[in-house]
Amino acid sequence: MAITLEDLIRIARGEDEADLVLKNARVVNVFSGDIHVTNVAIASTRIAGLGDYRGKVEIDLDGAYVCPGFIDGHVHIESSMLRVPEFARAVLPHGTTSVVIDPHEIANVLGFDGIRYMLESSKRNPFSVYVMVPSCVPATDMETSGARILPSDLALLLKENWVQGVGEMMNYPGVLFREPSVMAKVRAAAGKRIDGHAPGLSGRDLMAYIAAGVGSDHECTRVEEAKEKLRMGMYIMIREGSTARNLRDLLPLVTPATARRCMFVTDDRHPLELLEEGHLDSIIRTAIASGLDPIIAIQMATLNPAEYFGLLDRGGIRPGWRADLVVFDNFMDFRILKVLRGGQIVAERGRFVGSLSPHNPAIVRSSMNVHPPSISFAVPARGNRIRVIGLVPGQIVTQQLIMEPKTDGEFVVSDTERDVLKIAVVERHQATGNVGLGFVHGFGLKRGALASSVAHDSHNIILVGTSDDDM
Structure with missing residues (x-):
């Protein structure tokens, strides 16, 4: 009361x-x-x-x-593969009492209905949920997504309680080249926060991006990149998630002079890491063990995100x-x-000792639509060179490699000895049968295949395999 x-x-x-x-x-x-x-x-x-x-x-x-209770300033709860109440039960014992979510992933699958689902399931929970409305649905027109969020949709959602602004503006080329739909989304923010997503952006292009009103970035992987963005007035979100781990690389950025413009975020953290490592508490613990002043470490998970997002209480x-x-x-x-x-x-x-609300949001439609007989993973053998995606451990950036292919005479096949495996993306939203094919180095799979429908950002089915049959 x-x-x-x-x-x-x-x-x-x-x-x-x-x-x-x-x-x-x-x-x-x-x-x-x-x-x-x-x-x-x-x-x-x-x-x-x-x-x-x-x-x-x-x-x-x-x-x-x-x-103070910890505040995660940038997280995609759906990437934890937990419903909002279960995510609350997982992170509250680790001290996280407030989160700022960007339902970008579910929006790329279910659109407006997915965002509404997250808003409804965030109510009456034992922690506070604030929302940044996804700005890039679809994230790219080079891949089929399940939905499209228009500027008018975004403007409507920005009027909701608990919505703090516009989520990560991944389409920075759209900002730089003044695409009308992107400009409409920027204008719809109307003084609210706009989060950034601009890996490697520098120089005049960075100036233009910030001039559009973007206030933060969580994609920095190097101190030099983060320092340039910080000097131009951006808040730097230092990310330590399950896939992208930038904490140790970026900690040298944090000094008594810069700390108030920095905060810790998880972005995506999976159930295994939540159970074995924790949440923001594990980031604070690691930062302190790495030499960061303990009070500054706590400040970066409390006061800093509260002030950036205007959480005034x-x-x-x-x-x-x-x-x-x-x-x-x-x-x-x-x-x-x-x-x-x-x-x-x-x-x-x-141990969580609070209570979870029995409130259940509306059921959403099925999102898996695939026609298996129309799918082929065959890559015809042409020439003696192929482009290969080179994985970088602990990062989401990749390398471009040029390698000799292994063939069976007619088709290019996976080469487990050199760790060059076939990778495919299968469209899952409209049952078109569309398949994107390529090769990847650094995955380490020796037999069989792995697939996931958690595949940023359009969340089609991505799979890697040692043979077409296994795929």
Whole structure:
């Protein structure tokens, strides 16, 4: 139940008891950059004050640290392959109390219905979900996607509660060459945040991209690239996901002078990593172990994203702000002991102890439409050179390799000895039978085949195999 402003002031002045007091806490102050031992008084969902307070319930933290709840500033929940409530149950024990999602992936499959599904399933959950409306659906016209989001759709969605702006503007060529539909989407943002996605963009093209209103980037892989973008006023989202891991490469960017323009994000983190490594807590832990000042590390997962996205009631431990709090043991182990969201304990010692809403959003249509008899993986042998995609471990950028093909006389086939395998993309939205074929080096598969319908960004079926039959 929401507290009245009068009651909050009354409790802050010590005239009435707080609902909960966390006693003997070492408060990590992301405003002043220091740590002080005090008590934290909570009234309903809000922080009433710090200091000597009485509470209806008092918990002695015995010197444990307390910091603000973590905020993931860029994540595609659907890439975790979990529904929103299950994702909440997975990340809350790791201290994440708010997320800013970009439902770009589900939108490329289900369009407006997919975005509506994510908005509805984000309601009444034990953590806060804010939304950036996908800007690039489809992400490219060079691949068939399941839907198309028009500027008029985007303008309508931007009026929704909890929508903070426009999601990653992947089509930066469309910005640079002033494509009318892209310009309409930029204008629709109307003063709200526009997130960026511009790997390698530099010089005057970068200037033009930023001039259009793009405020952040999470695709930097090198310090030099990130520094150029930061100098031009961008916020740098340092990503550490399941596939793209840029934390260690970009940490040298973070100094006391630059830290307030940087934040940690996960982008895509799969269930295995959520279970074995954690969420933002694992990024903070790694950053501290790598030498980053602990308070700066916590600031980058709390106050910085809150300020960038205009979340004006969270990100620090301050009277009147939401009581989204993380209690942890020390900076070396960084074990999460308790998590409070809106003044309620929702996780303790790695276990979710809150409640999930029984609310179920509308069912969406089937999204897998394939006609197998029309599919062929044959690549005719022509010439003595082929282009091969070269994988870069831990990155989503690739290399172009030129190699000699292995053939059976008539067709080019996979070569497991040199780790040159056939790769295919099968259209799955409209059952056209369209297939894209190529070769990839660095996958390491020795027999059989692997396939996935999680295939950024149009999410057709992508498969790699050692033979056409296995594929």
